[in-house]
Amino acid sequence: MPLPSLSVVIPAFNEEDNIEATLTNVFAQIDEIAEIVVVNNDSTDNTEAIVQGIQAREPKLRLVNEARAGVTFARNAGLNAATSEIVARLDADTLAQPGWARAIREYFATAPDSVGAATGPLLPFDSPFRKTFAKSNERLIARTRAASTDGLGVVGLAMAPGGNMAIRRSAWASVRAAISDRTDIHDDLDLSLCVRKCDYSIAFILGMQAETSARRFRTNPVAYWRYTNLLTRTYRAHEMAHEARATRIEVWNNRVVHLVTWLPTRAYNPESQRFSLGRMLSPEQDRITGRAYASSVN
CATH class of the missing domain: 3.90.550.10 (Spore Coat Polysaccharide Biosynthesis Protein SpsA; Chain A)
Structure with missing residues (x-):
């Protein structure tokens, strides 16, 4: 065939x-x-x-x-x-x-x-x-x-x-x-x-x-919080109220996971496979280049 x-x-x-x-x-x-x-x-x-x-x-x-x-x-x-x-x-x-x-x-x-x-x-x-x-x-x-x-x-x-x-x-x-x-x-x-x-x-x-890339998980919690709102908003845009309500657990689970893993992910250098304070504090770690990220959404 x-x-x-x-x-x-x-x-x-x-x-x-x-x-x-x-x-x-x-x-x-x-x-x-x-x-x-x-x-x-x-x-x-x-x-x-x-x-x-x-x-x-x-x-x-x-x-x-x-x-x-x-x-x-x-x-x-x-x-x-x-x-x-x-x-x-x-x-x-x-x-x-x-x-x-x-x-x-x-x-x-x-x-x-x-x-x-x-x-x-x-x-x-x-x-x-x-x-x-x-x-x-x-x-x-x-x-x-x-x-x-x-x-x-x-x-x-x-x-x-x-x-x-x-x-x-x-x-x-x-x-x-x-x-x-x-x-x-x-x-x-x-x-x-x-x-x-x-x-x-x-x-x-x-x-x-x-x-x-895990770059989205390197962004700060406030930005990630805004990003997770898009899930519920998408179901509402499709007039799927039940599904929108059901996503609340998933949204909060994602936020908790991000909060726990955020600092280690920021500090990690995949090339050397080591952690560093300098990398964690770098403003580049907040940069999301993809248009999928809507920083203005709240």
Whole structure:
């Protein structure tokens, strides 16, 4: 059975420190990928120049510019520009692991048309708690494998996190008119809810593994508190009052976990695998470059 074609979309705002590593990991799987679309979301650093330099030697790389600020606009521009049957999205600080692209193509080659989107395992690569996350991830994969009927994944997830997700182009065509352009809600949850409302299901693909930065957990508690409000607000935007109320426990659990792990995460240097006071106090640790973070939300 022929495998469906795959496009990869990477929204990027001021990602000069991350974009080359992200692209390098994707290029390692380029034989499985029809095109890579980087969406420059009005960056003010060297993101655009870096991508243009790489584009000169990689014909499958395309650069799209989106001036409207916000990850939703950047993501939409990328999904609209993509031409493949399946369109995957990676955050600009996320590293696709070996076999990632192949796993997506193999899963959708046999999945029913009712499966509209998918996600996969996602681990932080620069967290001092990486081993703890890895053990939890191993248990999740083991449970998924045991529940899988085809050995590739399972269907029935509530959402597909935007940092590592894929969607059928046909499903995107069905839901894009319903997508919100609000910047004070979670864009990935909004998309997932729209997918489900159009009677598509969301799958978890075992081989769709990626690693991402823990930089959000380095931001101060006040900023993170504001960020967690987006979860409840997204359900309210969809007039899902019961679900919005039910998220309160999850929101407070996330806040407590962040508060406990915040200082160690700030102080940790993943390169040396050591902790330092200087790194903990660095204002750079508060910098979130991705447009997914809305610092003005309260």
